[in-house]
Amino acid sequence: MYAAGDYIILEKDGIWQVSELETDTKSGEVLRYILKSPKEPDNTKNIKADSKMLLRKVISKDDLTDILSRIPYIRTIQAPNNKIREELYETAMAAYDELEWIRVIKTAYLRKEEGKQMPFEEKYSRQAKDYFHLEVSVVMDIPFDQVEDYIASAIADDLW
Template identity: 25%
Template sequence: MFKVGEYIICGSNGVCQVEEIGPMKIPGVSKDRIFYTLTPVYSGCSAVYTPTDNEKMIMRPVLSREEAWKLIENIAEIGIYEEPDNKRRDMIFKEALKTCDCKEWVKIINTLYLKKKNRIAQGKKEITSDEKYLQAAEENLYGELSIPLRMPKEKVESFISEKVDALIEDEAFA
């Protein structure tokens, strides 16, 4: 069970802070069932109520500072999705987003950055669905990493880019 004040990932709601734990104070709702009252950190939603025993929704703690650093250090090794069929890749991306797994989000970002770079080099435009998945993966990843890195979500992308570039440069000279 999570604790009041803790930051968690709660399904498609993204990063949420646990505000209360207890029965719902709404007439008609059983007082025997315990709920989390969550405040989404980055969405406009005012509150999310979910049972503490909800097994259908993925709920997990936000990465620790150490886990966040380890993830950043391993971004290049996480790799890409190598599915050539766009429709199947879209299905893979949809499922990967639902897992609420940072490595899956990184894999989507890696795949789509590489694809975007290749398309631009060929003089082609980006694919709209790719941009949608890239935006969703970045939103999820940067939102989560902002908590353990203690920085605004808007600065996480450039911070990661700098760190990954530095790591690649260090390895090139090793």
């Protein structure tokens, strides 16, 4: 059950904020959530309360701070070939987990630096960055376009 103001993660649709609850007038049971996009406030959607698309709330500020401090130590995805690597990226993205998003971002970045990045890696990296950066933005209450600098600063602070 979510409350108005909660940020939630939707399967295949990223992060949304609960703006309203539609309830049954007799029982008080929540029937639908009215959601708005944190990036585009005019973009809204209605989701049934029992929808399988509703995955979870975004993580807490403390948990996110812990994850940010662990970024330098998170392992990349290792695979013997591109077909398996793509499957591992897909599995990582389907977990809707911050650590998995970071693994995808780091792996794609390093492979790009080595000149080995495949087109599918750019696609997964963009999606992982969008999800993770938006979560950092809403949890830490910073503008989306400043998230990358915020993460870089958080990592640099931890390494010194």
